Amino acid sequence: HCAQEVELECPVSQEQLMRAPRGMDPERGIGTVCEGWVKVPKPGGVKRGWTRHYAVVCDFKVFLYEFATDRASGTSIAHVFDIRDPNFSVSSVQASDVIHAPPRLIPCIFKISVTAHSTSDGTVLAHVLVLTDAESTKKYWLNILQELMRVLKAQQVFGGPTRFGCVQLYTAQQVDCMKIVHAADIIDNNHIVLAVDDGLYMVETPEASMIQIGEKKAIAVEVISQVMVVAAITGRNHNLRLYSLSALEGGDPESSAVKVDGTRGSYLMTTGYIKATGTAY
Secondary structure (H helix, E strand, C coil): CCCHCCCCCCCCCCCHHHCCCCCCEEEEEEEEEEEEEEEEEEEEEEEECCCCEEEEECCCCEEEECCCCHHCCCEEEEEEEEECCCCCCECCCCCCCCCCCCCCHHHHEEEEEEEEEEEHHHHHHHEEEEECCCCCHHHHHHHHHHHHHHHHHHCCCCCCCCCCCCEEECCCCCCCHHHHHEEEEEECCCCCEEEEEEEEEECCCCCCCEEEEEECEEEEEEEHHHHHHHEEEECCCEEEEEEHHHHHCCCCCHHCCCECCCCCCCCCCCCCCCCCCEEEE
């Protein structure tokens, strides 16, 4: 039976290659739907030209792989778009969307839009243009992606509990110390702790207010919520110190910090449980 499905001509035409089997399990979102060659604008925009990428629609995501000219460098993922993003959309483009593209290419271009980040003023979208080799190929990609969006909508997957998103708290111009952040961790829904060159800081969201909770240089930080402690590598000698979460919200956290003996010169740390004792380390 399989022989009847094999193409009689070799090499197989691009049109036949695009008729890839839809191998995704719609219930679990696992599997590859389609793949093929496309182009995206160079960093300088459409007027600087296009670079070739290999696109794969897999696990409700669109992956765009960039192939380096140097074989030793291999491939790298240039873009990843989550179709489960509530703001994900695909559409054809108008001449006004790609003013530097030749008119003959416009029917072959479509646009992917996703959530870039959120601010107090609303959601900011990111857009990427995708150039295909023919208008029929563009329609194929649009049909595939729109069909997956319909599947997700029917299953009410959009905005599910496992989805993550970016929230912009500051710009580089607003807070100079954000340029030298070495590490960060989430305390709870309203607090984030930062390790920067001039100490530990706690950020309160969504007000985006920042409170300095330690004056010693910090290069690593981790919240151990099970025991209500923040562990940080601080000071000129890179010692490990433990801060009580309750002390961070009031009083003087630095004075109540506990320096762990034998940790001088530390650069990395990890936490976890030892099953024998059930104690956090």
